[in-house]
Amino acid sequence: MPVKDKSKQKIGIIGGGQLGKMMILAAKAMGFYVTILDPTPDCPAASIADQHLKADFSDQAAIKKLAAKSDLITYEFEHIEVEVLKELEAAGYKIYPTARSLEIIQNKYHQKTVLKQAQIPVPDFIKIASLADLKTAAIKFGYPLMLKSCRGGYDGKGNYLIKAASELETAFAELGAGGKQLLAEKYIPFQKEISVIAARGQGGEMVVYPIAENEHQNNILLTTRVPAALPDQLKYSAEQLAREVLEIFAGVGIFCIEMFVTDSAQLLINEIAPRPHNSGHYSIEGCYTSQFEQHIRAIAGLPLGNPELIRPTVMCNILGSGQQGAAEVIGLQEALKLANVKVHIYQKKISRPGRKMGHLTATASNLSEAAHQASQAEKVIMIRGKEDSQ
Amino acid sequence: MPVKDKSKQKIGIIGGGQLGKMMILAAKAMGFYVTILDPTPDCPAASIADQHLKADFSDQAAIKKLAAKSDLITYEFEHIEVEVLKELEAAGYKIYPTARSLEIIQNKYHQKTVLKQAQIPVPDFIKIASLADLKTAAIKFGYPLMLKSCRGGYDGKGNYLIKAASELETAFAELGAGGKQLLAEKYIPFQKEISVIAARGQGGEMVVYPIAENEHQNNILLTTRVPAALPDQLKYSAEQLAREVLEIFAGVGIFCIEMFVTDSAQLLINEIAPRPHNSGHYSIEGCYTSQFEQHIRAIAGLPLGNPELIRPTVMCNILGSGQQGAAEVIGLQEALKLANVKVHIYQKKISRPGRKMGHLTATASNLSEAAHQASQAEKVIMIRGKEDSQ
Numbered sequence: 116m117p118v119k120d121k122s123k124q125k126i127g128i129i130g131g132g133q134l135g136k137m138m139i140l141a142a143k144a145m146g147f148y149v150t151i152l153d154p155t156p157d158c159p160a161a162s163i164a165d166q167h168l169k170a171d172f173s174d175q176a177a178i179k180k181l182a183a184k185s186d187l188i189t190y191e192f193e194h195i196e197v198e199v200l201k202e203l204e205a206a207g208y209k210i211y212p213t214a215r216s217l218e219i220i221q222n223k224y225h226q227k228t229v230l231k232q233a234q235i236p237v238p239d240f241i242k243i244a245s246l247a248d249l250k251t252a253a254i255k256f257g258y259p260l261m262l263k264s265c266r267g268g269y270d271g272k273g274n275y276l277i278k279a280a281s282e283l284e285t286a287f288a289e290l291g292a293g294g295k296q297l298l299a300e301k302y303i304p305f306q307k308e309i310s311v312i313a314a315r316g317q318g319g320e321m322v323v324y325p326i327a328e329n330e331h332q333n334n335i336l337l338t339t340r341v342p343a344a345l346p347d348q349l350k351y352s353a354e355q356l357a358r359e360v361l362e363i364f365a366g367v368g369i370f371c372i373e374m375f376v377t378d379s380a381q382l383l384i385n386e387i388a389p390r391p392h393n394s395g396h397y398s399i400e401g402c403y404t405s406q407f408e409q410h411i412r413a414i415a416g417l418p419l420g421n422p423e424l425i426r427p428t429v430m431c432n433i434l435g436s437g438q439q440g441a442a443e444v445i446g447l448q449e450a451l452k453l454a455n456v457k458v459h460i461y462q463k464k465i466s467r468p469g470r471k472m473g474h475l476t477a478t479a480s481n482l483s484e485a486a487h488q489a490s491q492a493e494k495v496i497m498i499r500g501k502e503d504s505q
Numbered sequence: 506m507p508v509k510d511k512s513k514q515k516i517g518i519i520g521g522g523q524l525g526k527m528m529i530l531a532a533k534a535m536g537f538y539v540t541i542l543d544p545t546p547d548c549p550a551a552s553i554a555d556q557h558l559k560a561d562f563s564d565q566a567a568i569k570k571l572a573a574k575s576d577l578i579t580y581e582f583e584h585i586e587v588e589v590l591k592e593l594e595a596a597g598y599k600i601y602p603t604a605r606s607l608e609i610i611q612n613k614y615h616q617k618t619v620l621k622q623a624q625i626p627v628p629d630f631i632k633i634a635s636l637a638d639l640k641t642a643a644i645k646f647g648y649p650l651m652l653k654s655c656r657g658g659y660d661g662k663g664n665y666l667i668k669a670a671s672e673l674e675t676a677f678a679e680l681g682a683g684g685k686q687l688l689a690e691k692y693i694p695f696q697k698e699i700s701v702i703a704a705r706g707q708g709g710e711m712v713v714y715p716i717a718e719n720e721h722q723n724n725i726l727l728t729t730r731v732p733a734a735l736p737d738q739l740k741y742s743a744e745q746l747a748r749e750v751l752e753i754f755a756g757v758g759i760f761c762i763e764m765f766v767t768d769s770a771q772l773l774i775n776e777i778a779p780r781p782h783n784s785g786h787y788s789i790e791g792c793y794t795s796q797f798e799q800h801i802r803a804i805a806g807l808p809l810g811n812p813e814l815i816r817p818t819v820m821c822n823i824l825g826s827g828q829q830g831a832a833e834v835i836g837l838q839e840a841l842k843l844a845n846v847k848v849h850i851y852q853k854k855i856s857r858p859g860r861k862m863g864h865l866t867a868t869a870s871n872l873s874e875a876a877h878q879a880s881q882a883e884k885v886i887m888i889r890g891k892e893d894s895q
Contacts (some may be wrong), residue, residue: 122834122850140530143553146834146850146863163533163553403845403868418842425815444512444536452808455793460512460536473536478793 122146124415127185129172131160133461133471134191134391134407137399139163141407147415152181159461175199182208189368189414191390193221194267211317211367211414212389220364220389224265224298233363235356236383238375243297246287252299253283262286265296271334276302303383305375309343311357312395314409315366317416322409323354324402324422329373329394335469338489339394339430340482341401345376352382360387369410371395393432393471400457400476401428427482429489433458433473433498435466440500442466444473449495455479456492465500472498512536514805517575519562521550523851523861524581524781524797527789529553531797537805542571549851565589572598579758579804581780583611584657601707601757601804602779610754610779614655614688620774623753625746627774628765633687636677642689643673652676655686661724666692693773695765699733701747702785704799705756707806712799713744714792714812719763719784725859728879729784729820730872731791735766742772750777759800761785783822783861790847790866791818817872819879823848823863823888825856830890832856834863839885845869846882855890862888 126142128135131153139149139160150166151158161167166184170177178199182188187209188200200214212220219225230237241252243262253260258280264273275286291297308331312324328343329336343350357372364370364387371392373385395406404412404420412419435442442463450458460473475496477488516532518525521543529539529550540556541548551557556574560567568589572578577599578590590604602610609615620627631642633652643650648670654663665676681687698721702714718733719726733740747762754760754777761782763775785796794802794810802809825832832853840848850863865886867878 120834121837136533139553140534143526143852144530144847144849146852148552162538162555163529165552412841417838420841420847421845444510447511448807451802451810455811457534457810459534462533462536462538 121415121417123148124186125150125184126411126414127152127181127188128160128164128191129178129181129188129195130191131155131158131164131167132191133159135160136163136461137396137405137407137459138189138191138391138410141405142411145408145411147411150181150184152177157464159463162462179203187211187414189390189410190217192269193217193389195221197221212370213365213367216364216366216389220387222265222296223263223268223386224296226387227298229363230360230384233359235359235363236381238303238383238385239301240298243287243291243299246284249283249287249297249299253277253280256299256301259302261300261302262290263298263300264290265298274334303375304378306378306380307343307345307376308385309345309353309374309376310339310392310394311353311372311374312369312392312398312406312422313357313361313372314369314406314413314419314422315361316413316419317367320419321358321361322419322422323357324395324398324406325424326350326353327394327397333469335434335471336393336432338432339397340486341397341424341428342482349376349380349382356382356384360384364389368413369395369406393474396459396474397428397430397476398422399459400478401425426478426480427485428476428478429482429485430474430476431489431493432471433475433493433496435468435470435472435499436497437466437468437499438502439465439467440502442472442498443501445497445499446495450475450492453477453488453492456488458492458496460498466498467500511805511807513538514576515540515574516801516804517542517571517578518550518554518581519568519571519578519585520581521545521548521554521557522581523549525550526553526851527786527795527797527849528579528581528781528800531795532801535798535801537801540571540574542567547854549853552852569593577601577804579780579800580607582659583607583779585611587611602760603755603757606754606756606779610777612655612686613653613658613776614686616777617688619753620750623749625749625753625774626772628693629691630688633677633681633689636674639673639677639687639689643667643670646689646691649692651690651692652680653688653690654680655688664724693765694768696768696770697733697735697766698775699735699743699764699766700729700782700784701743701762701764702759702782702788702796702812703747703751703762704759704796704803704809704812705751706803706809707757710809711748711751712809712812713747714785714788714796715814716740716743717784717787723859725824725861726783726822728822729787730876731787731814731818732872739766739770739772746772746774750774754779758803759785759796783864786849786864787818787820787866788812789849790868791815816868816870817875818866818868819872819875820864820866821879821883822861823850823865823883823886825858825860825862825889826887827856827858827889828892829855829857830892832862832888833891835887835889836885840865840882843867843878843882846878848882848886850888856888857890
């Protein structure tokens with residue numbers, strides 16, 4: 116019987132948004148002590164964390180303070196300066212996923228280069244350092260052409276879909292301002308966007324979640340349906356690709372691997388997130404082990420849990436609607452009247468149009484029933500800014 | 506579309522133990538603000554509550570302060586002075602279950618009298634005000650004879666099983682000291698102890714959970730198995746009894762109705778708890794809606810959720826073992842290696858022999874497999890006091 120009490124490991128999370136909050140809800144059920152670092156006093160995770168260091172994410176001293184208070188560090192977003200993480204690792208602190216994994220993944224050019232070298236299928240891409248490079252890319256890849264910032268993008272921010280040569284200059288000026296690193300990517304017409312949530316433990320053991328099918332609007336995730344409507348062979352290939360990716364990055368914790376299913380039924384990796392992901396929220400009600408519990412188990416060195424689907428599940432994001440203002444939830448009662456609909460509210464104080472304010476999940480004995488319930492719920496619930504609050 | 510935002514209701518909980526903690530985990534996912542009242546600075550619910558009033562449960566001013574900070578009040582245990590709750594209700598505060606429900610239930614003599622008057626089957630009982638009364642009861646009911654404090658008992662505390670006339674005096678002196686109200690109850694030989702978790706909403710709507718079968722040791726719950734091994738007719742009767750009980754008390758929130766299945770296959774109500782109950786913990790993993798989420802939905806005036814069982818589930822309590830001292834968890838890793846075993850650790854700082862320190866749940870496609878996994882997990886996990894901590 117080992118004497119080390121793993122439940123006594125203190126967990127530090129960089130970021131206190133909804134992902135941090137849902138990590139803590141899982142960690143607290145298992146009895147962990149959690150400190151978050153987030154500049155916002157009333158961020159979603161604030162009230163349920165044991166401690167809250169209110170500091171900017173770029174505040175290296177604060178990150179060191181978080182490490183001093185914690186036995187292991189994780190994060191809910193990938194735009195963190197890795198230098199301080201590397202320094203902490205060198206000093207013996209445990210950070211999962213590791214600084215090395217994060218360093219490659221957070222730069223899309225490096226991420227794609229490493230994947231390509233490992234013969235993982237990715238859309239063709241070129242580094243863009245000048246307008247001339249972009250023009251060369253346009254000749255090579257044609258239009259539409261995807262221009263991306265190598266760092267810092269999310270929910271489509273930092274991406275520019277160039278439709279014609281007349282837009283090249285504007286796109287380059289917009290994304291490349293201040294000498295930002297860019298890459299151009301061949302635009303992939305796809306039939307589906309899927310994501311594979313997978314976890315890898317400290318000993319290299321892995322579990323892969325059922326393949327999820329995503330629907331985006333304006334680059335923001337709207338809906339995830341599980342299981343994805345795909346031939347078994349493609350599901351198997353997607354799962355294998357996810358396993359290879361986790362091996363390549365020696366990932367520890369939950370990773371999300373977003374893929375395109377092209378019109379010719381090929382899989383191409385779109386992007387990788389080294390953390391629990393919006394498209395894995397379905398796992399809270401849908402799977403025997405949620406992505407958040409799994410992440411905590413993986414980083415704490417505990418055995419991984421069963422990722423299997425309990426039954427078909429559909430997740431819809433609840434985005435802020437109307438105007439900006441103090442968040443107000445409308446129609447919660449009507450949504451919860453629907454059978455097996457669960458509503459998660461992130462407790463963000465301010466609602467802004469398009470901001471992720473919550474999500475809802477419907478489970479049912481078949482996917483079309485789950486989709487029906489989710490879509491009914493989505494129609495009746497709304498989070499918006501109060502009119503008189505600005 | 507109603508404009509009232511029910512998620513903005515602030516919830517106050519009297520008590521910050523494991524039941525309070527699990528209520529908050531459910532409430533936080535739905536976005537509620539929660540204040541607890543508990544004298545212990547590092548009680549299980551403390552770190553995840555928005556606010557913590559550190560005060561004794563008998564501190565009426567503190568309970569009023571809690572009410573002033575909350576839109577609705579609930580509680581995790583029934584030994585609260587109802588006078589202050591009544592006063593608050595009269596002043597317009599919402600308390601669920603109501604002070605009236607609580608007042609009857611918290612006094613076992615009143616509870617049983619009300620049930621008996623409503624023709625709900627309960628074991629025969631007599632009020633005991635003197636040793637002479639107890640002797641009369643012994644003649645009427647025979648031995649063994651159950652003597653109970655009318656108030657304040659839990660986990661067998663406040664109960665005395667009198668095996669012979671020679672124990673009458675000792676039992677009366679022990680439980681009746683200081684003029685405490687007592688009752689004597691005919692001892693019921695039973696084949697099973699079951700409990701029915703049920704919820705009633707503010708509009709009188711009800712849901713009943715699958716019948717759970719309990720095993721106690723030294724009056725403390727050890728194991729709950731669901732579904733109970735009972736003929737359908739008895740399950741149906743137990744469910745109907747639970748519905749009647751909730752109507753009688755006009756309960757709002759989760760109630761637990763413990764019943765005996767007698768040797769002659771009759772149902773007798775043993776005790777009622779006006780709150781989520783240890784024997785309902787199985788619902789976290791076992792049911793589509795946990796008893797804690799259900800309680801929050803009921804008291805917040807939201808529609809009740811689906812109480813159905815996902816699949817067979819066995820829950821085992823993890824009681825403090827060894828000596829008293831700073832709590833240490835042994836074997837978490839081994840327990841989590843078992844398929845579909847989840848471990849809940851309450852984060853009580855001090856472990857004492859027999860103290861409820863956590864619980865574990867196993868789910869499987871059949872009950873015997875779930876029982877096997879739970880019993881394997883129970884063998885490898887232990888929470889004990891550290892030897893050098895006292």
